[in-house]
Amino acid sequence: MNQKFKLGFGNQCMLALVLGLGLGHFLPSSIIDVISPVGDAFLKLLRLVIVPLTFSTIVASFSKLDNITVIKKLGLTTLIWFAITALIAARFK
Numbered sequence: 001m002n003q004k005f006k007l008g009f010g011n012q013c014m015l016a017l018v019l020g021l022g023l024g025h026f027l028p029s030s031i032i033d034v035i036s037p038v039g040d041a042f043l044k045l046l047r048l049v050i051v052p053l054t055f056s057t058i059v060a061s062f063s064k065l066d067n068i069t070v071i072k073k074l075g076l077t078t079l080i081w082f083a084i085t086a087l088i089a090a091r092f093k
Helices: 009-026 029-064 068-091
Strands: none
Touching: 029 068
């Protein structure tokens, strides 16, 4: 029984979240001031990538559909979810 312990991706993300919160709470502010530009750059890069990636994924999904009624339903659902999430994002910014 030689099994290696392997964390799934979701568990790795949760572990990283907990470790980041812990380190951010207990590290001195001088170290956080050095690390924060890296985190800010990472967040800006994520924002830069998310919109084109989402748009291209939606367009590629629509182009693979054959039935026009499915495309209408999927398009309407996508627009509704986009409107809901945009309102939530605008409200809490």
